[in-house]
Structures are given as structure tokens and as C-alpha cells.
Amino acid sequence: DVVMTQSPLSLPVTLGQPASISCRSSQSLVYSDGNTYLNWFQQRPGQSPRRLIYKVSNRDSGVPDRFSGSGSGTDFTLKISRVEAEDVGVYYCMQATHWPRTFGQGTKLEIK
């Protein structure tokens, strides 16, 4: 199975400051069609997960442009340019290139 390793697992951030979450996979996530199926999800307290980013860097409709995704191969990053109060929650990366699908452990973002 592909192991997804996120860091940090806890991320205290001051409002208005940037935040960055790393996600590393144990195998390349490049699929045979040339795409890299790496998603990022946000789970606010008490809510269902919501997809923010798909295929590494594509932002979903309605997702603020302060969220961005980057990376390639086995190394990926989710960045928030200026953290707002509504960004509090847990962030997960997930690979959908290989079976079984696997998630990172989650990174809990909190406001300092």
C-alpha cells in the first residue's frame, strides 16, 4: 500500500500568517495516463470532509484562492497564503493513483 506521510501533524498559526502542509508518498503518484491523482481535503470541526484541491494543484469551485497545491512525484504541499479563522480544522492529503486509496494522517490547523 502507498503510505502517505503528512507533516506537521499539528499546525498552530497566527491569523493572517501563511501555513504550509507537506505530504509525501511512499511511491510515485504519477498514473499511466500522465496525471497525478493527489487530492487535499479540509474537515472543519463537526463537518464532513470537503475537497479543496484535486490533481495536485487544481482548486475546487468556491475554494478561496489563498489555498494552493503544488508538488510532483512523491512530494506535495498545500499552502494557505493568509490563514483565516474559518480555516481551522484538519487537512488530509489522499492519493487516488493506486489501490487501495490511502489518506495521510491529517494535519490539525489551529489559531495561535
Added chain:
Amino acid sequence: EVQLLESGGGLVQPGGSLRLSCAASGFTFTSYAMTWVRQAPGKGLEWVSTISNSDGSTYYADSVKGRFTISRDNSKNTLYLHMNSLRLEDTAVYYCAKGAVGFDCWGQGTLVTVSS
């Protein structure tokens, strides 16, 4: 608007069975694979199973293989998860999600509690 609505969760004894349902609306159900993901209390997300929209192919996590069966009724736009031989460690909120790759829409989840 795309909507997924899970139901069927509840309290069940170890070794028991349960069937979860996920009613889909707002998109062409037959065009998409569908997936179940679970989250144990206070824990992270775990992929459980996916069913294709085309050939009925199914995929399972090792932790549920042989005990859970995913199915779909395209005439009812409904996804199912049949769970047998339930264990304490199956206690979780079960979410259905759209797709096999994108997971771009999730339901609100249904809680399954396995306890004696």
C-alpha cells in the same frame, strides 16, 4: 446541487450485520463510481470500498474484505454497503463519496457503533 445522504447506521453487537444506504441526487449517478470512507471516533479518514459505474468492478480495503459488500441500484440512484461479521474496530462514521478518484462530494455520514 449534488447531494449524498447516508442512512442505516446504528448500534449493533459484535458479529452482527448492518446495511448502509447512500441516496444520490443532483448528478447523473450512472456516470460515476462511488466510494465509502469511514472515520473512527477521533481518528483520520480510511478508504473502505469503491464500486465502478461501468462494469461493476469492486475494490475493498483489506480490513473489510470478505465481510463487507458494496453494491449500487442505478434505478434508485442509491449506493449500499452491506456489513457482516462486524467488529468493535468497525465503529466509525461512514461517509459515501462521489467518484473513485475525485471524491469531490461527500455525504454527512452515518454512525455505526459496534458494541455489546
